[in-house]
Amino acid sequence: MTLLDELLMGWCYTREGVIAELENLPPDRLEERPLGVKRSALDLAHHIVESGWLMAGELSRSDGDFQRKSYDELVAEHTPDPGARDRHEALEQLQRAHEAGDAMLRSAGPDLLQRPIRQFNGVPASRLSWMHHGIAHEEYHRGQLAVYARLLGVTPALTRQILGE
Secondary structure (H helix, E strand, O other): OOHHHHHHHHHHHHHHHHHHHHHHOOHHHOOOOOOOOOOOHHHHHHHHHHHHHHHHHHHOOOOOOOOOOOHHHHHHHHOOOOOOOOHHHHHHHHHHHHHHHHHHHHHHHHHHHOOEEEOOOOOEEEHHHHHHHHHHHHHHHHHHHHHHHHHOOOOOHHHHHHOOO
16 A cells, blocks of 8 residues: 555545534534634535645646645636535535545556645645645544534534444
8 A cells, every 4th residue: 555545545534524524413504603603514515625626636736836826716726516505415525526536646646746746835845745734624624513513412423433323
């Protein structure tokens, strides 16, 4: 197993966790925003979809560079899906974006993904190390979905899994 295979396995685990947390939330409450919070659960799901497309799209380009366009322009270039209108659509987009991203990164291969890429802050990093950032970013938002569950009086999906529910 290559380092790329391991990272893609880690991303798969993370995306499955995001999907589980979204499935765990009451479907009629996905557009609510906790007090003082900018994004609803549905908004977070779309942001995760966009981020996955952006990560896979830019890292798999031979001329990839996170500063070659503005953030919004990069998101628009890489993200084919508009925001989801409901949980079903969001879950489909999360699954489809992950499958496509995995295929793009596998096709790019380990040689390209060991080459440097300029990050949003202008500092070069290996593409594989940037994947760590992308996966960590997704885990961060997965944690937010778990907090949303708690705020709605729902036990988060990961906690339910650990407890064997």
